[in-house]
Structure formats: structure tokens, C-alpha cells
Amino acid sequence: MGAVLVAIFGVPFLVCVLLLVGGAVVSRRGGPAWERWKSLAGWISAGGALIALGLAVFALLAFRADGDIALRAVWFHVGDLEVPFSLRVDGLQAVMAVVVAGVAFLVHLFSIGYMEGDRDVSTYFAELSLFTAAMLLLVLSANFFVLYVAWELVGASSYLLISYYFERPAAAAAGKKAFLTTRVGDVGLLVALFVIVGQTGSFDYDTVFAWAADPGFAGAWAVAVPLLVFAGAVGKSAQFPLHVWLPDAMEGPTPVSALIHAATMVAAGVYLVARSYPLFEAAPAALDVVMYIGAFTALMAATIAVTQRDIKKVLAYSTISQLGFMMTALGAGAPEAGIFHLFTHAWFKALLFLGAGSVIHATGRQLVGELGGLARRMPLTAWTFAAGGLALAGIPPFAGFWSKEEILASLVAHHPVLLGVLLLASLLTAFYIARLFFLVFLGAESAGPGPEPQHGPASLHGGLDAAGAHESGRRMSIPLLLLAAASVVAGFFGAGFLGQPLQGFLSLGEGAAAEAHTVPFWLTVAAVTVGILGVGGAWFGYGRPVARTRAEGGALGFDAWLENSLGGAYSFVARGYRLDDAYAFLLVRPIVTVGRFLWRSVDGFAIDGALDGLANLVPKVGGLVNRVQTGEVRDYLAAMAVGAILVVALALGLFS
Amino acid sequence: MDTQEVLFVAFGGVAVLGALYAVATRSLLRAIVALGAFLTAIAGEFYLLAADFIAVVQIFVYVGGIVVLMLFALMLSASGKRHPLAAVDRPALGAVLAYAVGAGLLWATWSTELPAAGPDPADALGSLGRALLGAQLWPFELIGLILLASVIAALSIVRGERQ
Amino acid sequence: MMTTAALTLSAVLFAIGVFGVLTRRNAISLLVSVEIVMNAATINLVAFSRIHEPEAMTGQVFALLGIGIAACEAAVGLALILAVYRRFGSTDVDTIDLLRG
Numbered sequence: 001m002g003a004v005l006v007a008i009f010g011v012p013f014l015v016c017v018l019l020l021v022g023g024a025v026v027s028r029r030g031g032p033a034w035e036r037w038k039s040l041a042g043w044i045s046a047g048g049a050l051i052a053l054g055l056a057v058f059a060l061l062a063f064r065a066d067g068d069i070a071l072r073a074v075w076f077h078v079g080d081l082e083v084p085f086s087l088r089v090d091g092l093q094a095v096m097a098v099v100v101a102g103v104a105f106l107v108h109l110f111s112i113g114y115m116e117g118d119r120d121v122s123t124y125f126a127e128l129s130l131f132t133a134a135m136l137l138l139v140l141s142a143n144f145f146v147l148y149v150a151w152e153l154v155g156a157s158s159y160l161l162i163s164y165y166f167e168r169p170a171a172a173a174a175g176k177k178a179f180l181t182t183r184v185g186d187v188g189l190l191v192a193l194f195v196i197v198g199q200t201g202s203f204d205y206d207t208v209f210a211w212a213a214d215p216g217f218a219g220a221w222a223v224a225v226p227l228l229v230f231a232g233a234v235g236k237s238a239q240f241p242l243h244v245w246l247p248d249a250m251e252g253p254t255p256v257s258a259l260i261h262a263a264t265m266v267a268a269g270v271y272l273v274a275r276s277y278p279l280f281e282a283a284p285a286a287l288d289v290v291m292y293i294g295a296f297t298a299l300m301a302a303t304i305a306v307t308q309r310d311i312k313k314v315l316a317y318s319t320i321s322q323l324g325f326m327m328t329a330l331g332a333g334a335p336e337a338g339i340f341h342l343f344t345h346a347w348f349k350a351l352l353f354l355g356a357g358s359v360i361h362a363t364g365r366q367l368v369g370e371l372g373g374l375a376r377r378m379p380l381t382a383w384t385f386a387a388g389g390l391a392l393a394g395i396p397p398f399a400g401f402w403s404k405e406e407i408l409a410s411l412v413a414h415h416p417v418l419l420g421v422l423l424l425a426s427l428l429t430a431f432y433i434a435r436l437f438f439l440v441f442l443g444a445e446s447a448g449p450g451p452e453p454q455h456g457p458a459s460l461h462g463g464l465d466a467a468g469a470h471e472s473g474r475r476m477s478i479p480l481l482l483l484a485a486a487s488v489v490a491g492f493f494g495a496g497f498l499g500q501p502l503q504g505f506l507s508l509g510e511g512a513a514a515e516a517h518t519v520p521f522w523l524t525v526a527a528v529t530v531g532i533l534g535v536g537g538a539w540f541g542y543g544r545p546v547a548r549t550r551a552e553g554g555a556l557g558f559d560a561w562l563e564n565s566l567g568g569a570y571s572f573v574a575r576g577y578r579l580d581d582a583y584a585f586l587l588v589r590p591i592v593t594v595g596r597f598l599w600r601s602v603d604g605f606a607i608d609g610a611l612d613g614l615a616n617l618v619p620k621v622g623g624l625v626n627r628v629q630t631g632e633v634r635d636y637l638a639a640m641a642v643g644a645i646l647v648v649a650l651a652l653g654l655f656s
Numbered sequence: 657m658d659t660q661e662v663l664f665v666a667f668g669g670v671a672v673l674g675a676l677y678a679v680a681t682r683s684l685l686r687a688i689v690a691l692g693a694f695l696t697a698i699a700g701e702f703y704l705l706a707a708d709f710i711a712v713v714q715i716f717v718y719v720g721g722i723v724v725l726m727l728f729a730l731m732l733s734a735s736g737k738r739h740p741l742a743a744v745d746r747p748a749l750g751a752v753l754a755y756a757v758g759a760g761l762l763w764a765t766w767s768t769e770l771p772a773a774g775p776d777p778a779d780a781l782g783s784l785g786r787a788l789l790g791a792q793l794w795p796f797e798l799i800g801l802i803l804l805a806s807v808i809a810a811l812s813i814v815r816g817e818r819q
Numbered sequence: 820m821m822t823t824a825a826l827t828l829s830a831v832l833f834a835i836g837v838f839g840v841l842t843r844r845n846a847i848s849l850l851v852s853v854e855i856v857m858n859a860a861t862i863n864l865v866a867f868s869r870i871h872e873p874e875a876m877t878g879q880v881f882a883l884l885g886i887g888i889a890a891c892e893a894a895v896g897l898a899l900i901l902a903v904y905r906r907f908g909s910t911d912v913d914t915i916d917l918l919r920g
Contacts, residue, residue, distance in 0.1 A: 632913055668828045710865060713883060714886060718854075725897055753841060761834075773822055774869065813902050814898045814901055
């Protein structure tokens with residue numbers, strides 16, 4: 001069984017290596033062989049993901065039958081510390097593996113169509129496979145060290161994929177921003193690992209969790225360790241204040257956004273907190289921090305999402321907001337609810353992103369101002385997008401309703417204020433996603449081709465062709481359909497009336513499972529009402545034909561009214577509460593200034609000066625020594641005479 | 657002072673004077689002739705030092721060979737006429753260094769206890785012959801080779817450019 | 820007594836020779852001075868031969884070989900001077916500085 005675990009992440013990893021090495025070799029040959037390689041690369045990569053998925057499902061079933069599966073191999077020693085390479089499958093990890101592999105496979109499939117003809121397609125799929133392998137390793141690891149290695153690997157491959165169109169300065173900058181921002185969080189996680197291994201002497205989950213319960217970490221560390229772990233989650237899962245990288249990360253290809261920034265990598269932070277739950281349970285103050293940050297992020301991001309005019313940015317802020325929901329649930333003592341929402345969110349958010357990808361691929365544009373009326377031309381995309389949107393908005397029977405309800409339910413007992421916050425955020429969620437749907441798919445088509453398409457594959461199509469946008473091919477539509485089906489069905493895995501099979505399966509934290517989990521009826525009504533109000537409000541502002549008038553500046557419908565009445569406040573929110581500008585001023589500028597100063601003074605003056613001085617010294621000395629060689633015989637004779645005198649003097653002992 | 661010492665001083669004086677003139681004069685021809693005088697005086701010194709065979713060899717090789725060779729070279733290089741060049745150039749440096757060397761050697765000579773000279777061998781020539789063909793055979797043969805090599809060398813150097 | 824006198828003479832002649840070597844510009848004059856130096860050394864050798872084991876005559880053998888070598892050196896040296904004269908048209912050593920660094 002251990003071999004199965006290794007294969008789950010090993011197969012995609014080998015695919016990556018194969019594509020990199022093979023790509024390097026074949027690309028040099030060029031010609032028809034290279035073309036064939038490029039078209040095969042995607043299928044090879046998708047095949048690897050499919051194998052991983054199959055094995056993950058197999059592992060899941062095996063776990064259900066036999067219980068925990070584990071693999072443990074000696075890796076290396078440092079002094080007294082032994083660091084093993086260990087993997088395992090339990091309820092939580094099995095579910096995560098299936099989700100990751102499943103979404104990854106569908107994204108691979110979608111990418112084959114989306115990235116067709118792109119110059120670097122072989123590298124793209126190599127990086128995609130690398131990410132898949134790293135993420136799977138992350139969820140399968142059984143000790144913190146392997147987790148951290150996979151964590152970093154995930155970050156690195158995310159950087160590679162975000163900066164895929166690296167020749168665009170914006171894309172390159174976005175990749176750097178993502179990496180550096182998550183780095184800040186990663187440092188926290190690293191420090192937490194130091195403390196953990198320092199106090200417990202081991203990285204193994206079981207050992208550490210047993211320790212956390214009794215005797216626990218010393219003094220202030222008991223709260224600090226989970227908070228430091230949470231810092232890593234804040235970075236990877238884009239919670240406030242480290243969320244600023246996610247909207248920029250939309251520079252990467254859309255399938256990448258679907259995989260990484262909707263369903264998997266950002267979920268890693270949530271997974272980390274859930275997996276390390278015993279650490280948090282030992283320090284209730286830490287749980288409160290998680291909860292408050294999650295709730296704040298959920299509301300903040302939802303408000304920003306309402307003001308965005310780029311499809312992908314709306315979805316990006318939506319992701320930040322939904323992750324906030326998950327964190328709130330974790331902090332409120334209901335980790336199963338958080339994971340349940342992670343589960344459903346992975347499917348419908350990936351669906352929404354891929355749907356956006358379909359739109360972008362067909363039209364070459366991604367701003368709502370330039371889109372419209374696509375439902376007629378791309379019905380399949382439209383319907384599946386609607387399914388995803390309904391799931392996000394929390395309308396029953398779609399998946400999002402069930403999981404969101406669980407989260408709200410966890411707040412009823414002790415945190416009514418936060419419940420109100422999340423309800424408000426849910427209202428905004430329904431509103432902005434409906435708004436997006438109406439603006440993109442309904443109404444009249446935008447007149448004429450818009451400005452230069454910004455994005456790789458569409459530029460091959462040159463934007464709209466003579467017949468206008470058309471529905472995407474089978475390779476892109478099949479994943480959309482499958483995900484749409486998942487968006488409907490996924491909710492039932494954890495629905496209350498079906499006995500919450502998923503949550504029982506996860507077996508996380510005893511305290512939470514012990515609580516009676518009945519959702520008050522009034523809450524269900526409130527949740528559904530909020531969803532309907534949001535969608536209805538959006539219809540009123542954007543869906544009605546009358547409302548779709550374009551104001552000056554190109555704002556559509558309700559946006560125009562908002563912009564006019566709120567003025568500066570509107571643009572303040574639209575720019576993410578100008579947090580990027582704040583960071584640039586407070587952090588980036590001082591660092592750059594210091595860096596520049598050091599570059600000029602230390603590097604330029606001191607080091608270069610020393611080296612150049614040293615280098616110049618040699619010819620100068622050489623020049624001086626050169627003067628001895630006059631070429632004159634008598635000078636040399638004189639030198640010999642002097643030498644002879646010295647020898648005589650030595651012989652006479654004059655120097656002793 | 658006995659006869660030997662008087663003669664020694666006399667020959668020595670000639671040698672020194674000859675050397676001085678050879679070193680200082682402007683005319684190359686006169687320098688070479690002075691050299692000849694010097695070499696002869698030295699031969700006399702050799703004789704007084706119980707090295708009569710060396711003295712004879714000195715006359716043959718040096719005076720009869722090398723001095724003549726120099727005269728020929730002088731003739732072939734047409735540098736015998738009085739040059740506008742100063743005969744002596746940079747005398748200060750030369751004087752200082754020469755003085756230092758000489759002083760050093762003299763000081764060494766006069767500050768050491770030299771053992772007395774042993775009795776002269778009865779058959780000087782015979783001893784020399786036995787040494788050359790006995791203990792010092794190797795150097796004796798090698799000198800032959802060196803002479804051969806230098807003859808060939810001199811010939812090829814002089815001939816070399818005419819190819 | 821005579822040994823000391825011989826050594827003194829040798830020292831004086833050596834100094835004179837060194838002076839000549841360092842001072843003269845003409846190549847042949849240089850050679851003359853070198854001969855003076857070598858003869859001074861030979862006197863030294865012969866003088867010492869009388870002190871240590873006069874029977875072995877080592878010093879005199881050495882002196883003999885030295886004279887032979889001096890002859891070789893003079894021959895080759897003069898040949899060189901002639902070749903240089905043909906090349907440079909002069910026997911002034913100061914003009915032959917092609918090896919100047």
C-alpha cells in the first residue's frame with residue numbers, strides 16, 4: 001500500500017521530469033518531431049493526473065475498508081533527530097487527495113484545448129504536473145517536515161505557473177509578488193516547525209498532536225505555535241493581510257487559476273489548520289484569532305468583488321472571501337464544516353474559473369464592459385457557469401448551500417455578531433456572482449472587437465472571428481460539464497438530512513463531532529433568503545434589459561449609479577482598499593531605497609573598488625618591475641657585481 | 657726580501673699597471689697590447705708560485721692565442737680607430753662596486769690565518785701529469801669536448817647569417 | 820708570505836677587472852676586462868694549490884682547465900661580437916637592447 005501512496009504523487013512528478021527532459025531534447029531537434037511532442041505533452045500530463053486520481057480513489061476505498069494506511073522510510077538524520085519520509089492516508093487526507101487529483105485531472109484536460117498551439121506548451125504541462133505532484137505530496141505527508149518541503153514546492157511551482165507569460169512584465173511581477181507574499185507567511189510556519197521539533201523532538205503528526213494535548217508546549221508557545229502555523233496558512237490561503245497576491249496572480253493562464261488559486265493551493269492553508277487542529281484546540285485564543293481574521297477577510301473580499309470589472313478578478317476576490325468562510329468555521333470549532341466547504345468550493349470554483357477560461361479563449365477579452373450576450377453563442381458555457389454561480393450563491397439544492405449552511409450553523413451558539421457578518425458576506429456573494437453572470441452572458445453583444453487581446457491563446461485566434469465568438473471544443477466542454485454535475489451533487493455528501501457522511505468520514509477533533517449538529521430552521525430560511533435577495537438585487541441592477549445602459553466611462557447598470565453616488569469611496573474599494581499602495585509605501589519603498597544605497601556604496605564603491613584596485617595593482621607593479629629589464633648588458637653586469645659583493649659579504653659573515 | 661719576493665713584486669706591478677691601462681685607455685689596440693703585457697706578467701707570477709707548466713701554457717694560450725684572436729676581431733670589426741665614445745662610461749658606479757669587491761676580498765685575506773705553504777713537490781710536472789690522467793681524468797676529457805663544442809659554436813655563429 | 824701577497828694581488832686585479840667590466844662600452848673592451856678578472860682568479864687558485872696538499876696539484880689542474888675554458892669563451896665571444904657587428908653595424912653594447920622589457 002505504501003507503494004500506492006508514493007505513486008500517487010510520484011507519477012505526476014515523473015511526468016514532469018519526462019516532459020522537461022524530453023522537451024529539452026526534442027525542442028532542439030525542432031521540426032515535425034517537436035510539433036508532435038507539443039501536442040502529445042498535454043495528453044501525457046493528463047494521463048499522469050488520471051492515474052494519480054485513480055490511485056487516490058483506490059486509497060480512499062482501501063482506507064474505508066481497512067483504516068489508516070501509512071508508509072514510513074528513513075530519510076536522514078541530524079544529530080539525534082531522525083527525519084523520516086512518511087506518508088499516510090486517513091479520512092481527511094484521502095478526501096483531500098481525491099479532490100486535488102480530480103480537479104487537477106479536469107484542469108489538465110481543459111488545458112489541452114485551452115493552451116493549444118502555445119509556444120511553451122511542453123513546459124506548461126511539466127509545471128502543471130509538478131504542481132499536481134507537490135500538492136498531492138502535501139496532503140499525503142505524515143510529518144511536518146515532508147509537509148513543509150511539499151509546501152515550498154507548491155509555492156515554487158505556483159510561481160512558475162503564474163509567471164508563465166513571463167515576457168509580460170505584469171506577469172513576471174505577479175509571480176514575484178505571490179512568492180514573496182506567501183514567503184512572509186511561510187517564515188511563520190518555519191519558526192513553528194523549529195519550536196515543534198525543539199520541544200517535542202519529532203516531526204510526526206501523531207507524536208506532535210499527542211504532545212500538544214499533554215503536556216503541551218511551554219508557556220507562551222502554546223498560543224504562539226498554532227498562530228505561527230496559521231501565519232503560513234494566511235499566506236497560502238490569501239487571508240488578510242497577506243491576500244494581496246491572489247488578484248495579481250490572475251496574470252497566469254486561466255486553467256492555472258482554476259487549479260491553483262481556486263481549488264487546491266489556496267486550500268492548503270485551510271488543510272494545514274484542519275490537520276494541525278490539536279495544536280489549536282490546546283490554545284483557544286489562537287482559534288479566536290483564526291475565526292476573526294477569517295470573518296473579516298470574508299466580508300472585506302466580498303465588498304471588493306462587487307466593484308471589479310474583470311471576470312477573473314471577481315472570481316479571485318470571491319476565492320479570498322470563501323476561504324475566509326472556511327477559516328471562520330475552523331476558528332469556531334467546526335473544522336468539518338470548513339473542510340466540507342473546501343470540498344464543495346473546489347468543484348464549483350474550478351468550474352467558474354474554467355468557464356471564465358472558456359469565455360476568454362473564445363473572445364480574447366476578460367473585462368465585463370467588453371462582453372455580453374454570450375449565452376446565445378456559448379450556451380454550454382453559460383449553463384455550467386450558472387450552475388457554478390448558483391452553488392457559490394448558496395442556493396439549494398446546489399452544493400454551496402449545504403456547506404455554507406454548516407458554517408453559519410457553527411456560529412449560532414456563541415458568535416452571533418460574526419454570524420451577521422457572514423450573512424452579509426453571503427448576500428454580497430450572491431450579488432456579485434449573479435452580477436457577473438448577467439453582465440457576461442445576457443444582454444446585447446458588445447459592439448465590435450475590443451482592444452488588443454491580452455492573453456496568449458486568444459491572440460492566436462485574433463479575438464472575435466468573422467462569425468463572432470463560438471462555443472469551445474469538446475476538450476474544454478467536458479470538464480465544464482463534469483464540474484457542473486459535481487456542483488450539484490457534491491453538497492449531498494455532507495448534507496445534514498443525509499446524516500453528514502463526509503464529516504463523519506473526516507473524523508476531525510472529538511469536541512466538534514460530539515456537539516449535536518442540528519441546523520436551526522430559521523437559519524436555513526435566512527441563508528436561502530439572503531441568496532435570493534442577492535441574485536434578485538443583481539437582476540434588478542444588471543439583468544433587466546432596461547438596467548443595462550452604459551453610462552459615461554463604460555460602467556454598466558448599477559455600477560454607474562454606485563460610482564456616481566459613492567465617488568471616491570467606490571474607487572477606494574475597487575482598488576482593494578488600496579492595501580497594495582500601503583504596502584508599496586511602507587515596505588517596498590524603504591527596502592528598495594536601502595537596497596539601492598547598498599548597491600551603490602558597498603557593492604559599487606567598496607567591493608568593486610577593492611577588486612578593481614587589486615586588479616589594477618598587478619599591472620602597476622608589473623610596470624615598476626619592468627624597469628629592471630633595460631636590455632643593457634652593462635646594467636645586468638652591474639647587477640651581477642652587486643650580487644657578488646653580497647655573496648662575499650655573506651661569506652665573510654657580515655650579515656650574521 | 658729574497659729574490660723571489662722581489663721578482664714577485666716586480667711582476668705584480670707590471671700586471672697591475674697593464675691592467676689599469678687596458679681598462680682605462682681609449683684606444684682598443686693599445687688596450688689589447690696592454691692586456692698582452694699583463695698576461696705575460698701573470699705568467700711570471702705563475703712561475704714564481706711553482707706552477708711552471710701553467711706559466712708556459714699561459715703564454716701559449718693566452719698571449720699567443722687569445723690576444724691574437726682579439727686583434728683579428730678588432731681588425732674585422734673596424735673599431736680600432738679612436739671613437740668619439742668615451743672610453744670609460746659611468747665610472748662612479750663602477751668604481752664604487754669595484755672598490756667594494758676589492759675591499760671585501762682584501763679584508764678576507766688579511767683577517768684569516770693562512771697556513772704556511774707546503775714544500776714544493778720534487779717532480780712538479782710529473783705530479784701534474786699524474787693528477788690530470790689520474791684523479792682529474794674526467795674534467796680533463798670533458799675540457800676536450802668543451803673545446804670542440806666551442807670551436808663548432810664559434811664557426812656556426814660566424815657563418816650563420818650567410819644562409 | 821708569498822701566499823698572502825698573491826692573494827692581495829689577485830684581489831687588486833679582480834677589482835680593476837670589475838671596474839673595466841662595468842665601465843667600458845665597446846664589446847671587445849668588455850672582453851679584455853673579463854680576461855683580467857679570470858686571470859686574477861687563476862692566480863688565487865694556484866696560490867691555494869701550494870697550501871693544501873701540494874702533491875695533489877688540484878689547484879693547478881683547476882687553473883689549467885680554467886685557461887682552457889677561457890680560451891673557449893674568448894673564441895665564442897668574439898664570434899658573437901662579429902655576428903652582432905654585422906647585424907647592428909656597431910660594437911657598442913649600449914645599442915644592443917632588443918631585450919628591453
